Amino acid sequence: MNDAKHQKSKSGRSKHPAAGDISTASNRSLADKPGLETRAAAVKLLGAVVDRKTSLDGLLDPEGGNPAFTALPVADRALVRAILQTALRYLPRIEAILGSLLQSPLPEGARSLHHLLVVGACQILYLDIPDRSAVDLGVELANRDPRNRRFSKLVNALLRRISREKPALLETVNDIACVPDWFLQRLVEIYGAERARKIAEAQLVPAAIDLTVTSDAEGWAARLNGRVLPTGSVRLAAFSGAIPELEGFEDGAWWVQDAAASLPARLFGVIDGLRVADLCAAPGGKTAQLVLAGAEVTAVEQSVNRLKRLSANLARLGLDGDRLELRNADLLTLDPSEAFDAVLLDAPCSSTGTIRRHPDVLWTKGPADIAKLAGVQARLLRHAAALVRPGGLIVFSNCSLDPLEGEQLVETLLGERPDLQRRAIDRAAWPGLEAAITDKGEFRTTPDMIAPEGESVGGMDGFYACVLQRSL
Numbered sequence: 001m002n003d004a005k006h007q008k009s010k011s012g013r014s015k016h017p018a019a020g021d022i023s024t025a026s027n028r029s030l031a032d033k034p035g036l037e038t039r040a041a042a043v044k045l046l047g048a049v050v051d052r053k054t055s056l057d058g059l060l061d062p063e064g065g066n067p068a069f070t071a072l073p074v075a076d077r078a079l080v081r082a083i084l085q086t087a088l089r090y091l092p093r094i095e096a097i098l099g100s101l102l103q104s105p106l107p108e109g110a111r112s113l114h115h116l117l118v119v120g121a122c123q124i125l126y127l128d129i130p131d132r133s134a135v136d137l138g139v140e141l142a143n144r145d146p147r148n149r150r151f152s153k154l155v156n157a158l159l160r161r162i163s164r165e166k167p168a169l170l171e172t173v174n175d176i177a178c179v180p181d182w183f184l185q186r187l188v189e190i191y192g193a194e195r196a197r198k199i200a201e202a203q204l205v206p207a208a209i210d211l212t213v214t215s216d217a218e219g220w221a222a223r224l225n226g227r228v229l230p231t232g233s234v235r236l237a238a239f240s241g242a243i244p245e246l247e248g249f250e251d252g253a254w255w256v257q258d259a260a261a262s263l264p265a266r267l268f269g270v271i272d273g274l275r276v277a278d279l280c281a282a283p284g285g286k287t288a289q290l291v292l293a294g295a296e297v298t299a300v301e302q303s304v305n306r307l308k309r310l311s312a313n314l315a316r317l318g319l320d321g322d323r324l325e326l327r328n329a330d331l332l333t334l335d336p337s338e339a340f341d342a343v344l345l346d347a348p349c350s351s352t353g354t355i356r357r358h359p360d361v362l363w364t365k366g367p368a369d370i371a372k373l374a375g376v377q378a379r380l381l382r383h384a385a386a387l388v389r390p391g392g393l394i395v396f397s398n399c400s401l402d403p404l405e406g407e408q409l410v411e412t413l414l415g416e417r418p419d420l421q422r423r424a425i426d427r428a429a430w431p432g433l434e435a436a437i438t439d440k441g442e443f444r445t446t447p448d449m450i451a452p453e454g455e456s457v458g459g460m461d462g463f464y465a466c467v468l469q470r471s472l
Contacts, residue, residue, distance in 0.1 A: 033137070035137050045080065047111060209256060210235050211255065212233055217234055260463035264443075277387060342392055390471060391471070393468070394420075401462040442465065
C-alpha cells in the first residue's frame with residue numbers, strides 16, 4: 001500500500017541527535033507492515049532537516065539521496081516528500097497542537113519521539129491519508145524502536161485525540177505564523193507586521209509551475225491550460241503529471257523557471273550581439289534567456305555536475321550553438337581583462353525567497369547563515385564588477401528576502417566604487433509589477449505577490465535584482 005491519495009492537501013530544539021535509523025531498532029523488518037518503511041523514512045529525514053540542518057533536496061535526491069529514501073518504490077518516495085514538505089510548512093502549528101495536548105513536555109533528548117509525533121499529526125491534520133492508518137503506523141513505529149516503545153500508549157492517545165478533535169485543534173492555531181520565530185521577527189523588521197504575515201501565509205501554498213517560453217506566451221498558455229503573468233511567464237493551472245510529457249517539452253519550446261527568476265536576465269535591455277557573462281549559471285534558465293536575446297554568452301559554473309545539467313538543459317532547448325561557451329571555473333579566477341559588455345551575477349544566497357517550494361530552508365538556515373552568505377556575495381559582486389568593460393552593465397540578483405543580501409550589500413559596494421552607479425528600473429516598463437520596483441529602481445519581489453486566478457495559484461519567489469553601470 002502506498003497511499004495513492006496522499007498528495008491532495010486538506011487545508012524547542014535541543015542539542016541531541018536527530019531521529020536514528022528506526023529500521024535497525026528492531027529485529028523485525030519494517031517491510032512486513034505496508035506503509036511502515038515510508039513513515040520510518042519520513043521520521044528519520046525530518047530529524048535530519050530540523051536537528052542536523054540538512055538540505056531536503058539532498059536527502060530526497062533520486063540517485064544520491066538518503067538510503068532510507070532511495071530504497072523506497074517511486075510512489076512511496078512521493079509520499080515521503082509530501083509528508084516532509086507539509087510537516088515543514090506547518091511545523092509551528094503542529095508543534096503547538098502537540099504541546100497543548102501533552103500534560104508535560106517530552107523527556108529531554110526524545111527527538112525521535114518528537115519527530116514521530118509530528119509525522120503522525122501532519123498526516124491527520126493536513127494530508128488526505130486515513131487517520132486510522134496514520135495512528136496505527138505511528139504506534140507501530142514507536143513499538144519497534146527501543147527508545148520509544150514505552151511511549152507507544154502516549155503516541156496512540158495523542159494521535160487518536162488529534163483525529164477526534166481535528167477541526168477544533170486547527171482553529172486554535174490558525175493565527176500562528178508557520179515560520180520560525182527568528183525569521184518572523186526579521187520579516188517584521190524589514191516589511192512591517194502586516195506584510196510579514198502575508199509572506200508567512202504565502203509559503204503555505206506550494207509554488208505553481210511557471211514556464212519561460214521561447215515565443216508566443218499567449219499561445220502556449222492556451223495550449224497548456226495556463227495564464228500569462230506580468231513577467232511574461234506562463235503559469236500552469238492545477239497540474240499533477242510529469243513535466244516531460246507536456247506538449248513542447250521535447251521540442252524545447254519552454255523551460256520551467258519561476259516567474260521571479262525570469263526577471264534578472266531581462267534587465268539588460270537590448271543585448272543582441274553583446275558579449276555577456278552569466279556567472280553561477282546553472283541550471284541554465286537565465287543563460288537560455290540571454291542566448292535567445294541574441295547575446296554571445298559565456299556561462300560560468302564551478303560545479304562539474306551542475307555544468308553537465310546546464311549543458312543538457314540547453315541542448316534540449318537547441319541553444320548549444322556557436323554563441324554559447326560553457327566554462328567550468330570559479331568566477332573569482334576569471335581575468336578582468338576579458339572585459340565583457342555585460343555581466344549577470346545571480347549569486348548563491350540563503351534562498352529565503354524560495355520557501356514556497358523549499359520549506360526546509362527556514363529550518364536549516366538562520367541569521368548567522370544570512371550574514372555569512374552576504375559576505376560571500378559581496379566578494380563575488382566586487383569581482384563581477386571588475387569583469388565588465390567601462391560603460392558596461394552588471395545585473396546582480398538573488399532569491400533572498402533579506403536586504404543584507406540585497407539592498408544593503410549594493411549600497412556598500414556603491415560607497416566603495418565611485419565608478420559604479422545604480423541604473424534605475426522604469427516602473428512604466430513593467431505593467432503589473434509596479435509594486436515590485438522600489439523607490440530606488442530595484443526589483444524586490446516577495447512570495448505574496450501575484451494574485452491567484454481561477455485554478456492558478458498566486459505567489460512568486462522572493463527575489464532581489466538591480467542594474468549597475470560602470471562609468472566610461
